[in-house]
Amino acid sequence: TSQLKHANEELRTKDKQKDEFLDTIAHELKTPITGIRAASELLMDEDEDMPTDIRQTFLENIVSDSDRLSRLINDILDFEKLSTGRQQLNIKKRNIQRTFKKAIGNLQHLAANKEIKILNNNSFNFELPYDEDRILQVLTNLISNSIKFCEQKKGVITLDYKLGNNCVEIYVKDNGKGIPEEDIKYIFDKFYQSKNQNTIKPEGSGLGLAISKQIIEKHNGKIWIEKGTKVGSTFGFKLPFS
Incomplete structure (x- = not known):
């Protein structure tokens, strides 16, 4: 039957x-494992003549690759828990302004390294129910993406929010390279990495936006990227009042 055929296709x-x-x-x-191994082998084989600054660089590479590995494993576990519904949300009434300030504070050093400004466009205090750690995670993903x-x-990078129909709409806007039109439909897919990043190699796990989508949907909200933006990109998400 066509139902069985459809079920088989879905399974495939x-x-x-x-x-x-x-x-x-x-x-x-x-x-990262290859990077750690290569640097470790060079340090093991080195003779007494290796300059201190080169040894320091190898050690820093090991730490940096270990951190990347740790983030990747945490993201994979996070993604798996959220997609199988094993992650419970801790929803309480929170002040969106305080969450904004925490998110900006967490990433200020990263932005400062590139001399990028992060602005909060709305200083109005507003409370609504959400899981603060999780929404902080979404904001962190979106802001670090913009960086x-x-x-x-x-x-x-500008953070803003406005009251919508029985919800709050939150926006993260930047004046960066923007996301190619052909990539927009894949933006929230697992392991999506844009070729427009201003980094030599893509950073992060490529799971950040997929995890963000799951977190917002668990709040019965919606996340999107604005289309047709002439400069940079604008991400938005909705959080319902109840």
């Missing part, structure tokens, strides 16, 4: 997605 698609997911994880894990796309010294 899910199987293919699972294989692709595992392939990508294997590749993503291999990259990647912004040019050094010229970048400006």
